Amino acid sequence: MALHAMLLPQKLLLGAFILAAIAASQPDSSCYDTCGNVSVPYPFGTTDGCYLDLAFLITCNDSFEPPKPFLGSSNIDVLDISLSDGELRITNFIASDCYNESGLPVHDFYSDLTLEDFFISYTRNKFTVVGCDTYAFIYGSGVQNYTSGLDARCDHIDSVVNGSCSGIGCSQTSIPKGISSLYLSVNSYKNHSAVRSFNPCGFAFVVEAEAYNFSSSDLQQLENTKSFPMVIDWAVGNETCEDAKKNMTSYACKAEDSYCYNSTNGPGYRCNCSTGFHGNPYLSDGCTDIDECKNPESCDNKTQICNNFFGGFNCSCRKGYEEDGSEKSCRAKENQSRVIIIALGFSIGLLALVVGGSWISCALKRRKLLKLKQKFFKQNGGLMLQQKITSQRGSMETDKIFSTEELEKATNNYDKSRVLGQGGYGTVYKGVLPNKKVVAIKKSKINDKSQIEQFINEVIVLTQINHKNVVKLLGCCLETEVPLLVYEFITNGTLYDHIHNKSLSSSLSWEKRLKIAAETAGALAYLHFSTSMPIIHRDVKSTNILLDDNYMAKVSDFGASKLIPLDKTQLTTLVQGTFGYLDPEYFHTSQLTEKSDVYSFGVVVAELLTGKEVLSFNRPESERNLAMYFISAIKEDRLVQILEDDIVNEGNIEELKEVSNLVGRCLRVRGEDRPTMKEVAMELEGLAVMVKHPWGEDDLYTEEAEYFLNGPRHSFNIDIGIDCSSTVGYSSITNQVPKPIDDGR
Structure with missing residues (x-):
């Protein structure tokens, strides 16, 4: 009894302290919850003691009529605050x-x-460029750095x-998550001289996707618009829910019925x-019970009574009615004997249907499964793949057609922990086959019909390639909701990681750097000169060069x-690539040639030699590119x-200068002034041999040089069937008699 008497005052004191802490973190009755026409709910507030912390301060400027709210002490105009979605709508200026x-x-x-404290919504906004002679860049920073560019062109308003917004007069793209700062710049190719009569200006802006719909009138009238609404995501602090709950006095979810x-x-x-x-x-008392019974659609008022309770409601049948298996209605009670007769007749009819219909059900399921496979096969470009294979007039074959079950088991049902990376065309997972072989499985984007051609293109390209310095395609499956490709697994990450990660670059x-450059050049030269139809990679960069354990x-x-037809030396295509690596001649003319890969390769080697990012706005302007x-x-x-x-x-100054001069030739502005990829590969191979063994007797590099100069050509066939669980046999491989390759094709 005495011990209890001693502890009681301590418990009361602790309880009083907790209540005081909660009260201190709550606004009092004198706080304003509006500014002009905008509601300002807590944790936001306009005066001291009315907001959770400085991140949620709203400055209400009374010099406007009506008053206007701004975020903190900035000039960011707040249009709306949403508690349920965790979003702010603000105005953002146009470049x-x-x-x-x-x-x-x-x-x-x-x-x-x-x-300062919040992030731009990556799901609600779009980076948009409007104009007929316009290109723009966006530079973002926050949790990650982000750089991208768009252009919009057209010859006539018609x-x-x-x-x-597909590129003609208007272009749009998404922005990534984790961006808190943006910088937009916009420019013109030809000062709008050819299109000035209907488009004297170019524009770039990040806008709430639902708030902007492009119109041809924007090409002239958008000059009168200074800003657009944009959505930002807000959150409390920088902790997770689990960590925040450890300190209940600072935990922001004060209402009892909240999560x-x-x-x-x-x-x-x-x-x-x-x-x-x-x-x-x-x-603390902010969440109140919803009286669902005030909504006439909650229950069927003719046959049911609505019963509200704390946190929910239910519907019960009125007198003279009974449940009919539906939550939204009841049925009138019937005579019991009549119910028995109806039930007995129903049971007999059901029994007859079960016996006669069981085999029909099985047949329908098989037919439905077959149609579903056929649907996925067409949806994933199977017919397109067959047509392209036929048009190639060659024999091509992947090693195996994998079943859906095999690949799901190999990736643990595509578990997030198995993700190796994500790119423009899909997600790559690490998989382990039943024979313990580790593979990389590329899963294309779901229901993205615009990506089917790129997917089929990658299959066609890879089936023509058999080179030790090109990632090998092991198989595929088309009869699933999304198309799947299976590659050999490369164990040591990307060249980009090894260059820019200090712990790896040392x-x-x-x-090793010279060896990597020589092997990459050999692979690109093989694509340009040794395949049945020349292949231009079009996206050569350090993140697309993988390294195994032996580098x-x-x-x-x-x-x-x-793929470049043998009777052509260039193609006119929609410009595609990565800024910093992109051939400037290709960017301005849309004329794609093998020399575009040469330029991109030159940038990669410059990256290898300097250890610097190819495009960085943290460097002085003369050093950014x-x-x-x-x-x-x-x-x-x-x-x-x-x-x-x-x-x-x-000891290696001369070697470095020799390689650097070769890079300088690769980076010449005009493609015709650059060397071919074959010439680049031969120079690098020679240097690599000398560095590896000054006496020129290194078997490894002799073998590599011989492989490049006399590389065998292998032919493959792909036979895509309806049943993804079936397999096809391996193709026969014919080694042609080695012969030197000159500069002609």
């Missing part, structure tokens, strides 16, 4: 550039936005389609009222590649100053 009749700029506005969920865009968490409740979960010696290079990702910076360093004889410190020593 533009305009020209007069003489082609001189009238004005040039950039657009920038910096958020070619513009209202409501379409916590983690932000999907940056750190932090949000609160919502539980099912059956509504209100403000950030207030082990990347000059010899052997493997060129990957052929989703953007093109690595290719231009590298060329100027060669011309000004200060090459050694920009090379990676770890690879430079007195």
